[in-house]
Amino acid sequence: EKTRPLKILWPGTEFFMQGVLVVPLDGSSWVNMQVLLEELHSRGHELTVLRPSDAWYIKAQSPFYKFITINSSTGFSEEDISSFTAHMLQQRLQETSVWTRIALEYGNLVAYYEMNTLMAEMVEQMFENETLMQDLKDSNYDLVLADPFVVAGVLLAHRLKLPLVLTVRWTIQGEGHFVIAPSPLSYIPVPTDIQSELTDKMSFMQRVKNMLIYSYTQFQIWYTADPVFKPLVHKYFGPDVHYMELFQAADIWLMRNDFTFEFPRPTMPNVVYMSGFQCKPSRPLSKELEQFVQSSGEHGVIVMTLGTLVAQLPEDITEEIAAAFAQVPQKVIWRYKGKQPSTLAHGGTNGLQEAIYHGVPLLGLPLMFDQQDNFFRMEVRGVAKVLDISTVNRQVFLQALQELLYQPKYRENMKRLSELHRDQPMKPMDKAMFWIEFVMRHRGAKHLITESYKLSKIQYYCIDVAVFLLTLAALSLFMFMKTLTVLDHSSVKIVEIL
Structure with missing residues (x-):
């Protein structure tokens, strides 16, 4: 018989200690997930993280969670990701031609197919391990919290018959909204790593372009996901079940964005926007860093980061950027690994959300994946300047930097965007916690799920x-x-x- 959760009463509060099985994605997505786990832990919930043996960011020791290590690879090891991102960056730096782009896209297709194959093998290994599956059942978890880019979490939730909450930007079939919500291509641009530069106001030819991009994304799914996950799901869930139905049946979708970033679009009752949940008010700096920042005087500080996946840029580009920084009076804090240069943001959603939260304009140097599309959304809102990594030099970089620093419209627009983002009846983190615990209390949220995903x-x-x-x-x-x-x-x- 299932153990009843422990109800704990504090003055003015009430919550339940319940068990959560977490199946995260490595890399920057884990940085997000870890923030949620720390908050869940502070509320008294018991957390167990399922991690592959080649996990990069997901550590096997933590004061916030227990862990189960699966002796399997998902293709997200540090070596795999470093090799993949280095290849993509090298392709971006080459002369942009049709053949270069085709070669890059084909390389991406092969890499995604291999990653999906490794994920499927991990799922099959888990499902065939009777001891592991019995232990998971006996643990009486109340909820599975998963990233939908990792198929294991979704399939495991259905296998264990547990409520499922997803933390979402991307799924194995693309951006989350396109999986669950109506997405008319007439005014909703398809988020992609292709440089589309489309908004929600499209001309006829732009709509043609959007349709072609959508068709290509469907080809990607057909080539990289369908051949892998269709037979896997048919084997364990029956021949009439499509693998995306299991995703669409999730109780709550916690979207890691909002409409200060997204263009207005249809959504669903079980979609909850929690953009900026990881952002916190500024904290005092260390003594050494505080002295460095204060030494900049009235000019302020520039922060440059390349995110979790790219440690360093090619040396020639690094030197050009360093030379441009040397010509401005601001002090520069640069997260850098490698040879120190002789003398910015990359476009991931984490960095963009933090910039929106703090009201700081952006100079973008998108490198790969959805970063180009993300920064374009910021550029059309008048809060960012975007540079091309293949053509950037010290003059181009310096000109963009000075425009951003000395034209007040960028800071004013970002301040306005920050005010819109912050003006909510409930903090994003509190909203995320409410809905996770809502699903725990009610054993799901089926009343919020439409029947649309069951239709052909x-x-x-x-x-x-x-x-x-x-x-x-x-x-x-x-x-x-x-x-x-x-x-x-x-x-x-x-x-x-x-």
Whole structure:
């Protein structure tokens, strides 16, 4: 029999100690997930993290969670990711041509297919391990908290018949909204690593471009995901189950963005926006860093970071950027690994959300994945300048930097965006915690899930209804014309008799 959760009462509060099985994605997504786990731990919940043996950021020791290590690779080890990102960066630095782009996209397709294959092998290894599965069942977890880019979390939740909460920006089928919510291509640009530069106001040719990009993303899914996950899900959940139905059946989707970043679009009742949940008010700096910052005087400080995946830029570009920094009076804090240069943001959603939260304008140097698309969204809002890594030099970098520093419109626009982001009835972290605990209390949130994902495309778009009605109309027209013909012949015969 399932153990009842322990109810703890504090003055003015009430919460339950319950068990959460966490299946995260490594890298920057784990940085986000860890913030949620620390908050859940502070509320008394018991956390168990499922991690592969080649995990990079997900450590096997933590005061906030227990862990289960699966002796398997997911393709997200430090070596794998470093090699993949280095290859992508090198491709970006080469002369941009059609053939270069095709080579880059083909390399991406092969890499994604291999990663998906490793994920599927990990799932199969888990499901075939009867001892592990029995231990997971006996642990009486109340919830699975997962990143939908890792298929294991979604499939495990359904295998264990547990409520499922997803922390989302991307899934194995692209951006989260396109999986769960209506997404008309007439005014919703497809988020992608392709430099689309599309907004929610598109001309005819831009809509054509958006349709072509969408078609390519569907080809990516067909090539990299369907051949891997369809047979896997058919094996363990039955031949009538499509793997994306299991994603769409999740109780709550915690979206790591909001409409200060997204263009306005349709959503769903079980989608909760928690952009900026990881952001916190500024804290006092260490003595050494405080002295450095204060030494900048009225000019202030520039912070440059390349995110979790890219440790350093090529040496020639590093030297050009360093030379540009040397010509401005601001002090520079630069997260850098490698040879120190002789004498910025990359576009991941974490850095963008922190910039919005603190009201700081951005100079963008997008490198890979969705970073180009992310920064374009900031640029059209007038809060960022974006540079091309393949053409940047000290003059271009310095000109963009000075424009950002000395034209007040960028800071004013970002301040306005920050005010919109902060003006909410509930803090993003509190909102995330409420909905996670809501699912725990009610053993799910099925009343918020639409039936749309259970429909085929023919049913969803009422194509069968349209064909039925058109057939009726055609039959009615045929009968009407037939009747007129019969009446016409009858009239002729009557005239002849007369």
